[in-house]
Amino acid sequence: MGEIVVVASQKGGVGKTTTVINLGASLAILGKSCLLVDLDPQGSIASGFQLDDYKLPYGLYDVIVKKIPLALAITDIGLENLEIVPSNVKNEEQEIDLFTHALNLKLIRSILKPLKSEYDYIILDCPPNLGTLTLNGLVAADSVLIPVQSEFYSIKSLGKFLRSLKTIGKKYNSKLKFKGILITMYDRRLKKSREILKDLRYGFKDIIFNTVIPRNSRVAEAPAFGKPVALVDMTSVGALNYFKLAEEFINRNNRQ
Ligand SMILES: Nc1ncnc2c1ncn2[C@@H]1O[C@H](COP(=O)(O)OP(=O)(O)OP(=O)(O)O)[C@@H](O)[C@H]1O
Ligand SMILES: [Mg+2]
Numbered sequence: 001m002g003e004i005v006v007v008a009s010q011k012g013g014v015g016k017t018t019t020v021i022n023l024g025a026s027l028a029i030l031g032k033s034c035l036l037v038d039l040d041p042q043g044s045i046a047s048g049f050q051l052d053d054y055k056l057p058y059g060l061y062d063v064i065v066k067k068i069p070l071a072l073a074i075t076d077i078g079l080e081n082l083e084i085v086p087s088n089v090k091n092e093e094q095e096i097d098l099f100t101h102a103l104n105l106k107l108i109r110s111i112l113k114p115l116k117s118e119y120d121y122i123i124l125d126c127p128p129n130l131g132t133l134t135l136n137g138l139v140a141a142d143s144v145l146i147p148v149q150s151e152f153y154s155i156k157s158l159g160k161f162l163r164s165l166k167t168i169g170k171k172y173n174s175k176l177k178f179k180g181i182l183i184t185m186y187d188r189r190l191k192k193s194r195e196i197l198k199d200l201r202y203g204f205k206d207i208i209f210n211t212v213i214p215r216n217s218r219v220a221e222a223p224a225f226g227k228p229v230a231l232v233d234m235t236s237v238g239a240l241n242y243f244k245l246a247e248e249f250i251n252r253n254n255r256q
Contacts, residue, residue: 002033002119004112005179006141010164011157012128015147015184017044018219020125022238025228026246028081032120035074038087039108039137040127041095046086049077050226059088063111064101070111079231102132105172109140130164138165139172143179143254150186150196150212155203177254181208182245185215207255211245214238 007016017040024034038045038060043053053059058073063085073085089095101107112122124141126134138144146161148154158181169176181204187193201208213219216238222229230239 002116002122003143004116004122004124004141005143005145006124006126006134006137007145007147008124008126008134008137008161009146009148009157010128010130010161011149011154014128014149014154015182015213016128017048017125019145019147019182019184019213019242020045020123021048022219022222022228022230022242023245023249024082024121024123025079025230026239026242027121027249028079029230030243030246030250031081032246032250033081033118035083035085035115035119035122037085037108037112037122037124039124039133041087041089041098041133042127043087043089045084045125046075046088048223048226048228049084050223051075051077051086053086053088054090056086056088059086061088061090061094061098064107065094065097070115099132102136105132105135105139108136112140130168135168135172138168138176141173141176143177145179146181147184148181148200150183150193150200152192152196154196155199158200158204177256178207179249179254180252183208183212186212187215209245209248209252211241211248213241213245216241 007020024036027034046053062068063070063073074083124137126137218233218236219229219238222232225232
């Protein structure tokens with residue numbers, strides 16, 4: 001039985017989409033079959049593979065609003081072991097329709113259930129808020145991975161997000177576990193970054209992944225090539241650390 005992992009954070013721009021794409025690609029290269037599902041109407045997962053999200057024939061929008069079978073929205077991206085479900089939201093009206101349908105918080109869970117046995121991992125990318133789509137992701141998931149930047153405001157917003165998760169867990173998904181907190185865009189040259197990493201490790205102990213994702217220009221450039229960083233420059237520190245993360249991810253026991 002596969003595992004559904006939701007990558008979520010209330011904060012924007014922390015590396016959720018970058019992690020979904022590059023962790024997914026590294027897991028796929030290591031032989032694990034992965035489906036990446038874009039719950040974010042920004043449609044960044046498709047863009048990361050240089051596809052025009054809204055030009056694709058089907059996506060999550062069509063599954064949720066038009067009730068087409070999920071199998072039709074699974075899109076081949078030409079990589080072994082890796083498929084995506086793009087978001088495919090074409091305008092604001094459709095976005096509102098999507099949010100409204102997602103008021104049924106168990107919708108994504110029921111849509112993904114039949115696919116759980118077909119993949120090793122189903123990884124969900126969320127918008128940067130605790131709206132209905134993120135809540136759907138948290139209700140559908142077995143575990144949550146939280147990307148955090150090593151900067152001043154992160155600890156405060158992480159604390160807030162963890163409190164929200166506790167409430168959501170109690171109310172809607174008591175089985176939700178921690179995959180872990182992932183430090184992203186780490187810059188070890190900055191004293192402040194090093195101090196925050198130390199504080200985070202002290203505060204959150206083994207919930208934090210040992211692997212830290214460094215700030216790396218190859219990671220930032222990769223979407224312009226329509227590829228995960230591993231296929232742009234396998235030897236870059238970004239690619240190497242996403243591989244390290246994938247290995248840790250596979251061997252890790254989820255935390256309560
Ligand atoms: N390790 C990294 N090194 C350099 N740049 C990075 C790294 N990770 C992410 N970025 C860049 O930071 C920006 C934000 O990343 P990303 O889009 O993954 O965040 P997000 O949390 O998904 O954002 P949103 O909340 O808007 O969905 C992007 O421009 C991305 O290329
Ligand atoms: Mg994103």
